[in-house]
Amino acid sequence: MLLEVKDITKRFYGVTVLDKVNMQFNPGEVHALVGENGAGKSTLIKIIGGTYHADGGSVLIDGQKVEINTALDASSLGISIVYQEYNLVKNMTVLENVMLGKEPKGRFGSMDLKKTREHVEDVACKDHITVDLDKYAGDLSSAEAKIAEILRACTNDMKFLVLDEPTAALDDDDVSSLFTLIKKLKARGVGIIYISHRLEEIFEICDKASVLKDGKYVGTWETSEIDRDFLVTAMVGREITDVFPIRKRDHDDRKPVIFSARGISDGIHFHDISFDLKKGEILGIGGMSGHGQREMIRSLFGVIPLSSGSLFMEGEEIRMKSPADAIKHGLAFLSDDRRSEGLAQEQSVARNITYPTLKRYNPFGIIRKKKERDRVTDLIEKLNIKLASQTQNVQNLSGGNQQRVVLAKWLPLNPSIMLFHEPTLGVDVGAKVEIYEILDALVSQGISIIMVTSDMLELLHMSDRICVFYEGEIIAEYRGETATEELIMSAASGKPAGQGVSL
Amino acid sequence: MKPVTFSPKKFLKELGTPKRHSAKIIWVLLIILVIPITFIIPEFIRPANLANVMQQLVPLGLIAIGQTYVILGGGIDMSVGSQISLISLIASSLMTDSPLSMVGVTLLCLALGLLFGFVNGFILKLFPMPPLISTLCTGYFFQGIAFALHKTSGGFIPVAFKRVLTASWGMLSVPFVFYLLMFAMAWYVLNRTRQGRYVYALGGNADVLEKSGVSCAKTKILTYMVSGLFCAMVGIYLAAKLRSGSARYGDDYTLLSITATVVGGTSMAGGLGSLSGTVAGTVLISMLTNVLNNIAFRYNLQSSYYKDIITGLLLITAMFFYRKRE
Numbered sequence: 001m002l003l004e005v006k007d008i009t010k011r012f013y014g015v016t017v018l019d020k021v022n023m024q025f026n027p028g029e030v031h032a033l034v035g036e037n038g039a040g041k042s043t044l045i046k047i048i049g050g051t052y053h054a055d056g057g058s059v060l061i062d063g064q065k066v067e068i069n070t071a072l073d074a075s076s077l078g079i080s081i082v083y084q085e086y087n088l089v090k091n092m093t094v095l096e097n098v099m100l101g102k103e104p105k106g107r108f109g110s111m112d113l114k115k116t117r118e119h120v121e122d123v124a125c126k127d128h129i130t131v132d133l134d135k136y137a138g139d140l141s142s143a144e145a146k147i148a149e150i151l152r153a154c155t156n157d158m159k160f161l162v163l164d165e166p167t168a169a170l171d172d173d174d175v176s177s178l179f180t181l182i183k184k185l186k187a188r189g190v191g192i193i194y195i196s197h198r199l200e201e202i203f204e205i206c207d208k209a210s211v212l213k214d215g216k217y218v219g220t221w222e223t224s225e226i227d228r229d230f231l232v233t234a235m236v237g238r239e240i241t242d243v244f245p246i247r248k249r250d251h252d253d254r255k256p257v258i259f260s261a262r263g264i265s266d267g268i269h270f271h272d273i274s275f276d277l278k279k280g281e282i283l284g285i286g287g288m289s290g291h292g293q294r295e296m297i298r299s300l301f302g303v304i305p306l307s308s309g310s311l312f313m314e315g316e317e318i319r320m321k322s323p324a325d326a327i328k329h330g331l332a333f334l335s336d337d338r339r340s341e342g343l344a345q346e347q348s349v350a351r352n353i354t355y356p357t358l359k360r361y362n363p364f365g366i367i368r369k370k371k372e373r374d375r376v377t378d379l380i381e382k383l384n385i386k387l388a389s390q391t392q393n394v395q396n397l398s399g400g401n402q403q404r405v406v407l408a409k410w411l412p413l414n415p416s417i418m419l420f421h422e423p424t425l426g427v428d429v430g431a432k433v434e435i436y437e438i439l440d441a442l443v444s445q446g447i448s449i450i451m452v453t454s455d456m457l458e459l460l461h462m463s464d465r466i467c468v469f470y471e472g473e474i475i476a477e478y479r480g481e482t483a484t485e486e487l488i489m490s491a492a493s494g495k496p497a498g499q500g501v502s503l
Numbered sequence: 504m505k506p507v508t509f510s511p512k513k514f515l516k517e518l519g520t521p522k523r524h525s526a527k528i529i530w531v532l533l534i535i536l537v538i539p540i541t542f543i544i545p546e547f548i549r550p551a552n553l554a555n556v557m558q559q560l561v562p563l564g565l566i567a568i569g570q571t572y573v574i575l576g577g578g579i580d581m582s583v584g585s586q587i588s589l590i591s592l593i594a595s596s597l598m599t600d601s602p603l604s605m606v607g608v609t610l611l612c613l614a615l616g617l618l619f620g621f622v623n624g625f626i627l628k629l630f631p632m633p634p635l636i637s638t639l640c641t642g643y644f645f646q647g648i649a650f651a652l653h654k655t656s657g658g659f660i661p662v663a664f665k666r667v668l669t670a671s672w673g674m675l676s677v678p679f680v681f682y683l684l685m686f687a688m689a690w691y692v693l694n695r696t697r698q699g700r701y702v703y704a705l706g707g708n709a710d711v712l713e714k715s716g717v718s719c720a721k722t723k724i725l726t727y728m729v730s731g732l733f734c735a736m737v738g739i740y741l742a743a744k745l746r747s748g749s750a751r752y753g754d755d756y757t758l759l760s761i762t763a764t765v766v767g768g769t770s771m772a773g774g775l776g777s778l779s780g781t782v783a784g785t786v787l788i789s790m791l792t793n794v795l796n797n798i799a800f801r802y803n804l805q806s807s808y809y810k811d812i813i814t815g816l817l818l819i820t821a822m823f824f825y826r827k828r829e
Binding site (some may be wrong): 049072075083089100102103107136451 | 695713757
């Protein structure tokens with residue numbers, strides 16, 4: 001059986017997300033699908049899985065055109081998809097989740113629970129999958145949840161299995177047990193489409209790699225014939241050195257420390273974190289996601305209260321009870337979740353930009369329209385935001401432009417410290433380059449930046465110093481120019497190799 | 504089958520940390536409450552009074568079963584009260600003395616109940632919106648029709664019909680036995696059939712259900728139809744009991760049924776809870792109502808206001824208590 005996509009085109013609100021994509025997937029082969037955020041990988045998968053409908057082109061099985069309109073269509077054709085997002089019903093057991101929608105019938109309209117269990121145990125045994133069937137899905141670790149979802153896929157008579165970023169939330173041991181499982185499925189003749197951002201995984205487990213860039217098909221290669229740099233260049237569409245500005249990193253000890261944290265914890269997600277932030281530097285924070293970085297950066301902005309420890313601004317202790325306090329002390333926060341924390345999606349660009357400054361420029365609470373318009377025009381020009389008009393809704397802007405709107409919102413407050421969480425999430429390469437240039441410009445103006453990111457290249461190329469989080473603590477610290485991907489990855493999985501620079 | 508063993512220590516531990524779908528806490532609370540009540544108001548455990556409570560809880564009990572289906576499916580039905588009232592008026596307007604009419608009108612009303620439920624569900628399929636709003640709207644709609652039919656209570660229900668629906672033998676009565684039967688059926692559907700499992704999945708994570716190839720819209724419509732069917736039953740029963748219909752019969756039942764469901768441990772977010780808990784919630788509310796009535800009678804007070812206060816407090820307390828679980 002051969003799965004093929006032909007001339008697949010998909011548009012969202014007039015934006016072409018997939019442009020005549022052609023690919024072929026063979027049985028018994030692990031085929032990587034790579035590309036940057038927003039390249040269209042997930043959209044392609046959702047078309048194969050029946051969640052989206054293509055605006056053009058077709059899906060073929062053994063050369064025959066097939067209609068996939070629902071998830072059920074896909075699974076009856078033997079295509080199973082394990083999506084990136086959590087896809088289990090938390091308050092149901094693993095067994096109930098695995099068989100949802102295909103429970104065998106018993107008497108009086110009931111379900112044959114015994115047959116269900118036997119069937120699932122059979123499948124699990126055959127593919128050597130071990131997971132507690134009676135555990136509630138909500139109590140599973142992220143690795144167990146992934147395994148449960150793969151088990152669900154296996155209970156269908158599956159010919160193709162799509163794994164969308166399966167390792168995003170797994171640690172090393174879990175990844176290796178997942179790989180063992182993938183190898184078994186492959187040996188059984190299942191074709192596997194593997195999406196991942198971790199390129200080293202692709203060279204470890206995949207036979208072929210196809211690259212998507214900005215919705216266009218770039219090419220397919222045997223992984224044995226190419227190397228990492230080749231793949232990255234194909235994904236990015238230009239040499240990496242062209243993406244990142246050349247940063248001059250001088251580790252001048254005379255630079256004043258502007259902000260420091262001493263032993264801060266929130267009692268749950270992160271513990272005993274201490275660091276100093278110097279004037280005009282980028283402090284990169286790396287590590288696997290879910291190790292407390294998210295909460296830590298929010299606590300610096302007063303969103304999550306600290307349970308212990310203290311914060312100092314230019315040597316004086318400050319208290320951060322709310323974002324209002326943080327803004328008063330000169331902090332700004334750019335969230336990774338623009339939809340819910342960054343911008344009011346259904347309101348105009350102008351309104352979004354002026355929210356934090358309304359109080360400052362409009363005494364007595366009366367908004368002066370003309371002045372507002374002028375200031376907004378100014379900022380839009382300065383940050384090169386591309387839009388139809390100031391009154392346009394934010395939600396129709398591209399990710400890169402949205403991120404610039406968030407910047408425009410904060411800059412008038414003249415922050416001395418900017419907190420970035422995933423500054424280039426959901427942003428295309430062109431916009432990335434510009435955001436990196438903006439970051440560099442901000443730092444050279446003397447603004448200090450703390451940047452939490454899961455993008456390894458971004459972390460390595462932009463940071464002056466890098467702190468790696470592991471289980472809520474800083475496990476290692478490196479200088480930006482000497483850090484390597486290997487050093488950071490091993491620290492992020494709890495085994496720091498070599499010596500970092502001491503604090 | 505696993506051997507059934509009982510260890511008090513484990514039981515207490517389970518009470519401290521509420522398990523999914525378990526209604527043990529509320530049942531234990533109920534039993535604990537009965538003790539002081541029997542001391543303060545000995546009348547409470549008299550057989551006559553207990554029989555009374557068992558009959559009084561039936562309308563709320565039935566409505567709460569339907570409401571539990573809807574809430575488990577991640578929705579809420581704010582129109583139950585109006586549906587009851589409207590059905591009671593339709594029944595009392597159409598019914599005549601002939602047995603054929605009694606059976607025919609009953610069946611018609613049950614069919615209408617299913618239709619009302621279908622409308623509630625179908626609106627949500629057509630225009631996705633918060634069910635709180637949509638069912639509030641349909642509720643006004645149903646209530647409006649009810650008022651148009653009769654401004655005050657009215658219509659006619661034959662004596663024979665009332666006799667059949669309210670007959671009793673000692674502690675047992677037709678409505679109570681009917682309630683037990685309905686509970687058993689509803690429990691079977693919810694826990695032993697696929698449709699029941701889909702209701703849990705719908706409230707737990709509709710996306711997963713849809714991706715498993717099950718139509719969420721269909722499942723949702725089903726839950727509202729179950730609720731509509733129970734509303735029709737209660738509408739007919741109340742009309743028979745009072746031998747007339749009224750546009751106000753159902754007024755209290757909307758909030759009471761939600762309270763019974765939530766107090767019984769069903770999460771307002773859906774996907775978590777049990778019918779057994781809802782029964783306990785129903786019994787708790789009915790018991791408190793009865794006790795309040797007894798106290799009010801003793802001290803010559805107006806009891807209905809206190810009942811409302813207690814219901815509101817109960818609902819908030821239950822929400823507060825269960826919030827940690829979510």
